[in-house]
Amino acid sequence: MLQRASALILKRGIATFHSRLCKSGSLFRVHPSVSKALAENKPVVALESTIITHGMPYPHNLSTAMQVEAIVRAEGATPATVGVIEGEVHVGLSSEELEHLALCKSSLKVSHRDLPYAVSKGLSGGMTVSATMIAAHRAGIPVFVTGGIGGVHRDGENSLDISADLTELGRTPIAVISAGVKSILDIGRTLEFLETQGVCVATYGASKNFPAFFSPQSGFTSPCQVCSPEEAAQLIASSLSLGLQSGVLLAVPIPEEHAAAGQLIEEAIQAALAEARAKGITGRDVTPFILKMVNELTEGKSLQANIALIHNNAKVGSQIACALSKQMT
Numbered sequence: 001m002l003q004r005a006s007a008l009i010l011k012r013g014i015a016t017f018h019s020r021l022c023k024s025g026s027l028f029r030v031h032p033s034v035s036k037a038l039a040e041n042k043p044v045v046a047l048e049s050t051i052i053t054h055g056m057p058y059p060h061n062l063s064t065a066m067q068v069e070a071i072v073r074a075e076g077a078t079p080a081t082v083g084v085i086e087g088e089v090h091v092g093l094s095s096e097e098l099e100h101l102a103l104c105k106s107s108l109k110v111s112h113r114d115l116p117y118a119v120s121k122g123l124s125g126g127m128t129v130s131a132t133m134i135a136a137h138r139a140g141i142p143v144f145v146t147g148g149i150g151g152v153h154r155d156g157e158n159s160l161d162i163s164a165d166l167t168e169l170g171r172t173p174i175a176v177i178s179a180g181v182k183s184i185l186d187i188g189r190t191l192e193f194l195e196t197q198g199v200c201v202a203t204y205g206a207s208k209n210f211p212a213f214f215s216p217q218s219g220f221t222s223p224c225q226v227c228s229p230e231e232a233a234q235l236i237a238s239s240l241s242l243g244l245q246s247g248v249l250l251a252v253p254i255p256e257e258h259a260a261a262g263q264l265i266e267e268a269i270q271a272a273l274a275e276a277r278a279k280g281i282t283g284r285d286v287t288p289f290i291l292k293m294v295n296e297l298t299e300g301k302s303l304q305a306n307i308a309l310i311h312n313n314a315k316v317g318s319q320i321a322c323a324l325s326k327q328m329t
């Protein structure tokens with residue numbers, strides 16, 4: 001009896017799944033504005049959505065997501081925010097869909113490994129850098145802007161807590177523009193792991209110092225440096241022309257005027273790390289926990305800096321996407 005009931009539920013689940021699949025012929029949905037830009041060889045910038053669902057509190061998450069899209073448009077590119085809505089991977093979200101993700105309290109944090117589950121269950125969620133890289137590449141978008149990427153966690157050599165963002169960078173030919181890696185992570189080991197994965201890492205700007213998200217310097221040096229959108233585009237175009245299947249990581253330092261709170265934020269990070277350890281917080285929950293606590297301890301200063309650096313990344317990333325599309329046509 002019980003077996004028959006669960007077989008029925010399974011059958012119904014598969015039927016719903018099939019109707020979603022058949023509607024569009026694919027579980028990937030590319031927004032018409034994005035497919036039009038791609039068909040016309042115009043620049044497109046992919047954007048992730050975990051920053052909306054897990055990186056910032058409401059309403060800052062929604063306003064930032066909308067501002068970032070506006071910055072991309074102002075620079076002459078088309079934004080494509082990537083997220084999972086009721087089991088479909090959307091490349092390019094409408095403002096209603098952005099709002100749905102920003103307001104939804106139960107949305108998943110969808111990394112590479114979570115994609116099959118989110119799709120099979122018809123769930124909604126924010127997509128991390130690793131999952132966004134997959135969808136953006138599938139859609140044919142070579143440039144992707146985010147705030148910060150995941151990395152090797154401190155003590156990662158024992159816990160093996162190494163973000164899937166790094167392995168994805170090793171096997172997906174996309175350029176990711178970020179403000180580097182947060183000091184909650186082990187930056188030295190993150191750079192070593194990226195080297196092993198064959199990822200070309202460059203700092204964008206006047207210094208070769210690899211930035212640490214809230215701070216323009218981590219004390220570690222990037223293997224490469226690019227000083228203009230054109231130079232960055234040449235690097236990306238070369239990687240694509242070589243047929244390398246690995247990505248390029250461009251690290252854009254936080255603008256000096258927003259880095260002032262760096263020391264205060266660094267102290268809050270240390271306190272939050274200790275609290276996370278004491279509370280036994282692990283895995284996918286570590287980053288959201290730390291971001292929330294750091295924001296509380298700095299009375300919103302870390303959030304302000306976070307928003308400022310994302311705006312800057314969106315501007316620089318869009319300029320790079322525009323330069324790349326000129327070079328590729």
Ligand code: PSU
Nearest residue numbers: 050051055128129148149150163164284
């Ligand atoms: N770093 C941030 N803010 C974020 C993230 C990282 O400063 O929102 C998100 C990104 O989506 C990144 C993900 O891809 O966290 C990495 O998570 P994990 O370490 O669980 O792989």
Ligand code: MN
Nearest residue numbers: 161163283284
């Ligand atoms: Mn992890």
